[in-house]
Amino acid sequence: MNEPRQVTAFQSAVIVINSTIGISILALPRIASDKVGAGALLVTAFGVSIFMFCIFILSHLCKRFPRESIITYSQKIIGKPLGKAIGFIIICFFAIVTSIVVREFGFVMNTTLMQETPITATMLSMLILVAVATRNNITTISYMHTYYFPFIIVPIMFMVIMATQDADMRHLKPFWGNDASFMDFLEGAASITGLPFIPIGLYIITVITPYMIEPKKVVKGALWGSIISSITILFATGITVAVFGSEEIDKSLWPMLVLTRMTELPASILERLDIIFLVVWIVSAFTTILSGYLICIELASKLFGLRSHRVLSYLTIPVIFGLSLYPESVPHLYEIIRLTGKWCLIITLGYPIVLLLISLLRGKRGSNDEKSNVSDN
Amino acid sequence: MMRNPMYQIIKWLLIINTLLLLSGCWDQKEIEERSTILGLAIDKAEDTENTAPITHPATEDLPTSKIGKVKVTAQLAIPGQIPLGPSQGDSGGSSRDKVHVVEAIGLTLDDAIQSLQQQLAYPIFFGQLQVIIISEEVAKQGINPINEYLRRRPEIRRTAWMAVNGESAAKAMEAAPELERIPAIYLSAVFEEGVKMGKLPENDLGRFWVSDSNKGQDGYLPLISVEGEENINISGLAYFSNDKMVGSTKPYQISFFNGLTGQNPGGATGFVKLSDEESVMFMSTRRKVNYDSSLKDGRPEFKVTVDVWGFIREKNKESIKLDDMKTIEKIESQTEKFIEQESHRLIKETQERKSDIFGFGEYVRGDLSTFWDDEVETTDKWKEVYKDMKIEIKANVHIDRVGMKAK
Numbered sequence: 027m028n029e030p031r032q033v034t035a036f037q038s039a040v041i042v043i044n045s046t047i048g049i050s051i052l053a054l055p056r057i058a059s060d061k062v063g064a065g066a067l068l069v070t071a072f073g074v075s076i077f078m079f080c081i082f083i084l085s086h087l088c089k090r091f092p093r094e095s096i097i098t099y100s101q102k103i104i105g106k107p108l109g110k111a112i113g114f115i116i117i118c119f120f121a122i123v124t125s126i127v128v129r130e131f132g133f134v135m136n137t138t139l140m141q142e143t144p145i146t147a148t149m150l151s152m153l154i155l156v157a158v159a160t161r162n163n164i165t166t167i168s169y170m171h172t173y174y175f176p177f178i179i180v181p182i183m184f185m186v187i188m189a190t191q192d193a194d195m196r197h198l199k200p201f202w203g204n205d206a207s208f209m210d211f212l213e214g215a216a217s218i219t220g221l222p223f224i225p226i227g228l229y230i231i232t233v234i235t236p237y238m239i240e241p242k243k244v245v246k247g248a249l250w251g252s253i254i255s256s257i258t259i260l261f262a263t264g265i266t267v268a269v270f271g272s273e274e275i276d277k278s279l280w281p282m283l284v285l286t287r288m289t290e291l292p293a294s295i296l297e298r299l300d301i302i303f304l305v306v307w308i309v310s311a312f313t314t315i316l317s318g319y320l321i322c323i324e325l326a327s328k329l330f331g332l333r334s335h336r337v338l339s340y341l342t343i344p345v346i347f348g349l350s351l352y353p354e355s356v357p358h359l360y361e362i363i364r365l366t367g368k369w370c371l372i373i374t375l376g377y378p379i380v381l382l383l384i385s386l387l388r389g390k391r392g393s394n395d396e397k398s399n400v401s402d403n
Numbered sequence: 404m405m406r407n408p409m410y411q412i413i414k415w416l417l418i419i420n421t422l423l424l425l426s427g428c429w430d431q432k433e434i435e436e437r438s439t440i441l442g443l444a445i446d447k448a449e450d451t452e453n454t455a456p457i458t459h460p461a462t463e464d465l466p467t468s469k470i471g472k473v474k475v476t477a478q479l480a481i482p483g484q485i486p487l488g489p490s491q492g493d494s495g496g497s498s499r500d501k502v503h504v505v506e507a508i509g510l511t512l513d514d515a516i517q518s519l520q521q522q523l524a525y526p527i528f529f530g531q532l533q534v535i536i537i538s539e540e541v542a543k544q545g546i547n548p549i550n551e552y553l554r555r556r557p558e559i560r561r562t563a564w565m566a567v568n569g570e571s572a573a574k575a576m577e578a579a580p581e582l583e584r585i586p587a588i589y590l591s592a593v594f595e596e597g598v599k600m601g602k603l604p605e606n607d608l609g610r611f612w613v614s615d616s617n618k619g620q621d622g623y624l625p626l627i628s629v630e631g632e633e634n635i636n637i638s639g640l641a642y643f644s645n646d647k648m649v650g651s652t653k654p655y656q657i658s659f660f661n662g663l664t665g666q667n668p669g670g671a672t673g674f675v676k677l678s679d680e681e682s683v684m685f686m687s688t689r690r691k692v693n694y695d696s697s698l699k700d701g702r703p704e705f706k707v708t709v710d711v712w713g714f715i716r717e718k719n720k721e722s723i724k725l726d727d728m729k730t731i732e733k734i735e736s737q738t739e740k741f742i743e744q745e746s747h748r749l750i751k752e753t754q755e756r757k758s759d760i761f762g763f764g765e766y767v768r769g770d771l772s773t774f775w776d777d778e779v780e781t782t783d784k785w786k787e788v789y790k791d792m793k794i795e796i797k798a799n800v801h802i803d804r805v806g807m808k809a810k
Contacts, residue, residue, distance in 0.1 A: 064768070064769070137557050138557050141557075192610075194613075194765075196762065196765040196766060196768075196769050197617075197765075198769075199768070199769025199770065199772070200768070200769055200770075200772035202772075204768060204772060204775060204776055204780070205776040205780065269613075270613055270616075271613055271616060271617050271765075273616035273617055273618060274612060274613045274616040274617070276616075277554060277612075277616060278554070284561070287560070287561070288561055288562070288609060290562075
C-alpha cells in the first residue's frame, strides 16, 4: 500500500457519525412509531444499541487485522472461495443500499426543495460529486468528513433545542408504548437497524482502519462515533415525537423534515430560515452517500485485486445510478428499504460475529507491519 | 502568447464552467409570474351549483368528499401593489386594492383549486398562505378532507392559521381592514398578536393537526366573525369531536381555556364580582397548570390545579380599599371561585359534546397506560369515558400588583 496512513481516532469517530446521520433519519420517527406508538423513543434506543453492538464486534475484528481489508482477511478466516463469494454479496448489498440513499435523497429534494428539477439531475449531480470526492485517498476523504462534521451536528442540535418549546411531554408517555408487545419492539428495532445508514456507518470502519495511524484505536474511535451519532439520533427522534405525537407522525412521510421546516429563530429574525436547515440534510446525504460509495469501490477494488479504489471511482457511477432508478415511487422505495432491512442484520451483525469467532478459534490475526510491534495483550 | 496544451485545456475548462453556472436559471420564475395565494376560504357550495368540467367530464354522480361540493375563495397578492418594506408617504388606495379575490367551485378541494387555476394565468403558489378560513357549515361536516389536501402540499406551512367563520367564510376574504396593507396578513396578525397578548391559545395549523391527530385529544380553532365591512372579531373557540365541529365557546371562555391548558403569557382580563355593588377587573400575567390523574373504582379522575398570577386593572367603587391586604385576599378568593366555576362550566360543556380539547385523554394514555390499553384504546371509546369523567378544579390566584394608583 502506498497511500498515506494518517487517519486519527478522532477522524474515525467523525466518519462514523457523518455516515450514520443521513437522509433516512427524516423518515426514522415514522418507522419507529409505526408499531409501538409512543414507545418510538425506546424502540430507537433499542435500534441504536444494536448498532453500537455491531460497531463493537466489527471494530474488534478490524483491530485483529489492522492492515488488511475485510475482503482479504475474510478469505484467510473462512477460506478463499467462501470469503470471495461473501465479499461479492457484501459489495452488491452496499451498491443497493447506496443507490437507495441516492434515490431517497432525490425524492426528498424533489418533493420539497426542487419540485421542477428532474429527479435524475439531482441524483446524478450528487453521484458525480461523490465520485469526484472518492478520487482522493482515504486520508483526504477523512479530512473532508472532519470539515463537514460541524455543519451536520450543530444545526441538528440547534433544531432540537429550538423545537423544545413546541414539545409536549405527554407525547413521549408512556415510554414503552400503548399496547405494544415485546415482539413489536423487536420488529421495530430491527427495521431501524435495517435503515440504510446503519450498515454504511458500520462498514465504513472496515475501509478506514487500514489507513489509520494506530489501527488499534479504531475500537475507541468507532465506539465514540457510534455513541455520539446514537445520541444525536435519539435526541432528534425524541423531539420529533414530543412535538408531533405518534399519531401525527404516522400521517407524515418525513416527520423530521416537517420539524426542520418549523424551526424558526427566536423573535423571527430571518423568517424563512427553513431553507438553510434543509441544506443540512443535503450535506448529511452527501457524507452518507460518500461513505456508501467508498465502501463499494474500496471493497470491490480489493476483491478484484486492483491497485486502488480510485480506479473504480467513475466506473461505478452508472451501476449505482442504474440501481437507484429501479424504485418506481416513494411507497415502492420504502418497500425496498423494508426488504433490504430484513437481510441487513445478517451482514451487519451475523457475518462479523462469525468471522470474529472463527478467527478467535483458529487463532488467526493480522500482522501490524511497518509499525513497532506492539506485544499482544 | 502561451500556446502550450495545458493553457488550452484550462481555457476550455473555464469556458465550460461558466456554462454550468447558467444552469441555475433554467427553471427560474419571476415573482410576478406566480399567483401567490395569501388567504383561502372554504365554503360549502349548493349541490345544484354546477362545477366547471376541468378535471372531470360534466356528468352526474361523481363521488365528492363528505363535505360535498366546495367553494373556495382565494385572496391573491397583486405583485406590483404590495409595497416592500416600510411605505414612504402615501401608498395609495385602500387595502382592498392590493389583493385580488377569486372564487371557484369544485367537487373536492383540489378540484376547486384547479378550477381556480383555470381563471388565473400564472401557477398557484401556496408558500405564502397565511390563513385558511372555513365556514361553520363545512366545519360541522368534518374537516378531514381539507386537512388531507393541506397536509399533502409541501409548501404549505404549519405556521399558517386556520379559523372558523360563523357564517360564510368567503366574507372574511372580502373584509378589508384599513390597519394593515394586506387583509390576509391583518387576519393572521389578529391571531398571532392574540397569542402574544394571551387572549388566544397558541394554535396554528401545525398544533391543530397535532391535537386533532392525538387519540386522547380533540382539536379546536378560533372562531371569528366579520363585523360590518372590515372588522374581524374573535368570537370564541370552535371545538371539534373527531373532525366535526360540535360547539363553540363564548369569547370570555377562551381565558379559562388558556388557564386550564397553562398557556403563557397571560393577558386575559376577567370581570370579578366582589359583592352586589363592587367589582374589579383582574388581568392575568402568568399561568401554570398541573394535572393529577388517578384511578378510582376503575374510572379515571382528574384534579387540576390552576395557578394564575396577575394584577388589578380597575375598580368600580371608591369603597374598595386596594391598599388593604384583606381586600386583596378577598379579591383573590373571589377570583379563584370565579375561575373554578367557569372552568367547570367550560369542561362540562365540552364533555356534553364529547370534545376533549384539553387533552385529558393524552394524560390518561401516558400516565394511566394500563387503563388506556385495557379499556380505551380508540378515540371513540375515550370520548365515552370523557363524557362523564369526574374533574376537580382548584385555582390559586396570586395578585402581585395593583397598578400605579396607591389605593
